[in-house]
Amino acid sequence: MLEAILVMAFGAVVLGAALGYAAVRFRVEGDPLVEKIDAILPQTQCGQCGFPGCKPYAQAIAKGEAEINQCPPGGEEGIHKLADLLGREFKPLSAEHGIEKPKSVAFIDEQTCIGCTLCIQACPVDAISGAAKQMHTIIADECTGCELCLPPCPVDCISMVPIAEDLPHWKWKHPVIMLKEVP
């Protein structure tokens, strides 16, 4: 009996000490998970999720402080990808954070623009070029469609233009094979 108790006790002490030591000594800082989440997020940097950009939102998700359904530009597809990555259940997009809209780019009505630079300061990706008192232009290729430039504009000269499907952007659709009977 004593033998058994000794073996158990010795094992417990060694194991416990090793684990306790390792837990403090080899604590991993930084989180590769954040990078993975950030790669799924659309990088619109729109802040609709309630965080100041995609990376902070990714960090919040990784810590479990945010739900995965707070990103309207990522849409349902993005939520599905996040759910797969994190092994969580899919949730429909939370309405309080916005709705999924067709992909758009901002467009500045050059007649109305007064060159106040407010939108330039608001743009999270520096996609607006222009100078004070000069007309501004959106660099359409770099615009993420975040709409952050809309509220600061004093003359409401910015509008969102949905990206239309034109020939260069056209995609082949998934072929439909009718195997099942339509009920």
Place this chain on the structure above:
Amino acid sequence: MSRTLHTFKGGVHPPEHKAESNARPVHAAPLPRKLVIPLRQHIGNPAKPVVSVGERVLKGQLIGAADGYISAAVHASSSGTITAIGPALVPHASGLPDDCITIETDGLDEWITRTPLDYRALDPSELRMRLRDLGLAGLGGAAFPSAVKLDPGARHDCPTLILNGGECEPWITCDDVLMRQHADDILQGVAVMRHLLGSTEVIVGIEDNKPEAIAAMQAAAAKMDFATEVVAVPTIYPAGGAKQMVQTLTGKEVPSGKLSTDIGIQVFNVGTAYALARAVHRGEPLISRLVTVTGHVLRPQNVEALIGTPMQALIDVAGDRDGTTGVLMGGPMMGVPITNTGVPVIKATNCVLVKSRELFPPLPRALPCIRCTRCADACPAELQPQELFRFAKAGDFGRAQEYHLFDCIECGCCSYVCPSHIPLVDFYRYAKSEIWAREKEKRASDLARERHDFRQFRLEREKKEKAEKLAAKAKVKRAELAAAPAAEGAAAPSDADAKKALIAAALARAQAKKAEVAPKNVDHLPPEAQREIEEIEARRAKIREIAHQPLETDDKK
């Protein structure tokens, strides 16, 4: 002299249907009232319009200039007035409109002044630019700008020049007829190609179901001052695919992901050679081509059609019939369905194929894949189509790429033999365009992330710089203040001095604040601009890379 021919794996033998259209004489299609000339007829950047609505243009006049290296110009196919510049229906699988220039013809068909080119005298790169501005693009189907293909590139020469007279798609005979009638002109074009590419060996590959064309080309070749080997290759689809033609004639395989020029071989369609000859010797831009009109029409034939002629006009020439179930541009294996026969003939239009229920019975219902691997046996790219199908269907695009999706040339052999009648090629096209779209999206989001990070960094840096500047200024001020009394003589810094320092600091703060109000973007324009220029350069490089991809499928019949 006979050449050892090699065989490529796979391929199919669909009924040829060549006899319907290759016996009738070639006529020019009547001049239509309206010509619609798309600006995007070739691979690469669309041409830029250089005319305006209401302007009168002459036949052969430049109306859209080439935009960049990989591009080709477009020209007025006849004289008349520009009535519209903007979206119009074009022959494309999507059925979507694209930018076009519409000309109302005046019936005069009045030419601009044409000046032949002395190609031997011109600098090669100058000659290529001239050809680009004459709108030359491959006439085999993919319409790759010929000027680019005529550039031997880093290798400086391209020892083997292959002229592709394969024309393996059923029904199409325009190359066959062209070779029979214009063999001499074609070889004149070849002479120019030889000159530009520095080729020492010229091989003409023609499927052995076109004996007249072979004879005509042989006769013409005998007259030329350079050796040309006219070779009959076995009739099998897709023997006219560029890669397949290369393998049949030389036994070499074009390495996956590379171009035939990388192994010193360049392939041109016979129609391209003919157009090249006309451009060089007569100064004529590419404004017309030979089109096979066949299928369910009264008189299947080949017609010389102006670019921009509505396809319906060609069908009318051949004799419209009742019971038409659709029209294809191109052959039955790789053709594009045309929803509206008003769309124009473009440089890539080799055939207008009218379908009927008898000739093209509706495809039977698709059944599930039974993995019988007939598709794998038929695939000339030696892929595993059944696996690609599985991955494409499931949206597993990563695996599809691992299984070499992008080596698929979309020849349709797999779909042709599939006992389950699955539209396999459709799945590959879907997967490819989905992958491209995703890559584009990923690039966009990477760019956005990078720019956002940079902006964060910039804001941080500005804040820091401002603080430093402020501190430095205050220090200077304090030093000045300290120095002044010292110079004056004795007294230690008094209360008054301290006060002065404070005021100075406040002043500096105010100045800094003022500076802050000034637009930031202007301050930082120089480095920004520099960066932008770099980015633009990078994008250009990417575009060049993308534009190179379709080369592989060029000159496919």
Place this chain on the structure above:
Amino acid sequence: MPSPFILDRTSVTQVMAWVLAALLPGIAVYVWLFGPGILITLTLATATALAAEAAMLKMRGYPAKPFLTDLSAIVTAWLLALSLPALAPWWLIVTGTLFAIVVAKHLYGGLGQNIFNPAMVGYAVLIVSFPVQMTQWPGPLSLTDAPLTLAQSASVIFGGIPQATLDAVTMATPLDALRTGLLQQYTVDEIMTQPIFGYYGGIGFEWLAGAFLLGGLLLWALRIISWQVPLAFLAGIWLAAGFLHFFDAGRFGAPWFHLFSPAVMLGAFFIATDPVSGATTPRGKLVFGFGAGLLTIIIRTWGGYPDGVAFAILLMNLSVPLIDAWTQPRIYGEARRRDKEPPA
């Protein structure tokens, strides 16, 4: 509607019809050997398969016509029926067919989705569940007084017969006889003198094997099956059995004996070649076939059941994804291994 717009004439139905046609010589020899009872078995299996297929299609919301006329269910039914003992009771036939169609085929997703060969799943279920009934083979033609007539066969299949009667008719199959003999410490040569053995395989059984071989060669000539699977399968059998026989001829049957058993020929040409559950790459087919042959001999020699073809093929079915992934062929334009440039 996108390209291509023309199709080859071959359809799934045609492929399956040829498979059925190629089974006919085998069925003819079967009738000659064991009487016309097999015709009842085939009919019963076919009817059960079609009914089960129709019911499953309806439940899964698929249209019945295109899937019933593809004949794949009938192929499954026939292959299973030919694997069962002659004069097997009706409920055995029905249970096996139901299992093949309902579980092995439709629960896995129907035509083209089954990872296991349905007929072999049906067979495996039966041999595991009803080993007694599955090992009662009547003796072939030359060893019994006279083959049963159609009516007699029907009464055996449907009516059931007393154990004693069945005992009188049935005898050990050649494989069983070999196994039993070996366990009783006889040598292979001694065992082979029993009347059940013929020139190469079991008496009569070897002719059945020959008929299946004939049908298989027909399928190969029509390019419905590839040469790789059958050849590799037979090679696997021959080499494995040959190695053991060479090693100790007294304890292991001759390779020809193993090769000319009907199960092997049926398996090599009709079952292992099932495209849905088999490997697809050319090299993969060789691996698949050879593995199945090897496993067959291993199971026959050391396994717990009399024959190993079904289990061997099912086991190889399991490894198909791996085999396919490992044997991806070189594609056009991809460097051959020996041509590959040395790493810089």
Place this chain on the structure above:
Amino acid sequence: MIRQARAAARNALRTGVILFVFALVATALLVFTFSRTESTIERSEQAEKLTLLGQVLPPALYDNDLLASQQGVAPHELLGTRQPSAMWIARRGEAITAVVLEAIAPDGYSGNIHLLIGIGIDGTVTGVRVTAHRETPGLGDYIVRSKSLWIEQFAGTSLTRPEARRWKVAKDGGQFDARAGATITPRAVVKAVHGALHYFARNRAALLAEKAASGEETAP
């Protein structure tokens, strides 16, 4: 660096002690339960073995403590054993009435069949049971008593009843019936029982003498 290492060491001490306490409590619990159940478990196990022996030995044949009579038997070909096996002696009063032998039928369809064979002092089988086998389920496993009564037909047989040439399954012209399609397994069992009888007959004297001696030793 050093501070981190020190913090880790402190944590190690803490977790080590906690785990130690848990281990102590758990082990104590186990020790307590074990001490309380030990005797009951031993009794159950003995009863189990006794039940098994009882199945091959009619209760009328013995009044001794069978378990205590266990003896070792050297491996022998007739028993099919390659390692020493066990044997139990049944007595009624002082007289030996029967023995129970362990035997192995090595030629089952799939490997060894372990048997327990009870043999009366007169060489008559009192009962046979299969204790372990790997025969095909449904085909060869009817030799187990819980599946069928087949094994019961050995009771009452001896070397002479039936005579040697009838010690076979019915299919081979013997007296023991066997199910169709599965004759290998019963063949093996029949052979093994026959072998055990031969073994008993040959070694009867030695076995019983030795056992009698050892029996005396254990007797009070």
Place this chain on the structure above:
Amino acid sequence: MTLQEFNTIFQNGLSKQNAGLVQLLGLCPLLAISTTLVNALSLGLATMLVMASASGAVSSVRHFVPHEIRIPVFVLIIAALVTVIDLLMNAFVHPLYLVLGIFIPLITTNCIVLARADAFASKNRPLHSVVDAIAMGLGLTMVLVVLGGMRELAGQGTLLSGIDLVFGEESKQFVLHVLPDYQGFLLAILPPGAFIALGLLIAAHNWQKARAERRLHAATPMPA
């Protein structure tokens, strides 16, 4: 503990998060032991007993267990409890112990026990934890019983065979011979039968869940 909490816990255990059908935890004993109803029920109850006591114990000491050694501590607790139960069964229901054999000690490694200890008991009060463990255990037992019943019925045409191993020889009369003179469908009793039967059970459960969802969908009118 409110009634609602109680309900939620039980719903999770019996259906929503059912160990056998949804979480697919502890499949090894589930598949190996479910050859007959009695075996299945016995192992299920034994597992439940272990779970309840383990969860209760883990929950009571949860504040004293540092995060980094929680797994060793939980395993220690579970292993000790399982050994205790193993000893008790060996002592008092020996025949059944012989049948269930190695699967009793194997409860230690049954993921469902550790999973509940780590996922629930280490974060909840003892009462909740015990209730959760019982609910989970009941859910598992339910699946085991249905599986055992299915396999026994299909395999040998009886129910409750082997009941005498638990309640003694005289309880043999309770064995139900549902299908007299049944041929026996061996596959059901053999290991593959366990997989097939479990697959069918999971399918049925999913089907029922999907149907319930569809009904719910149809019942609530879509917002305009």
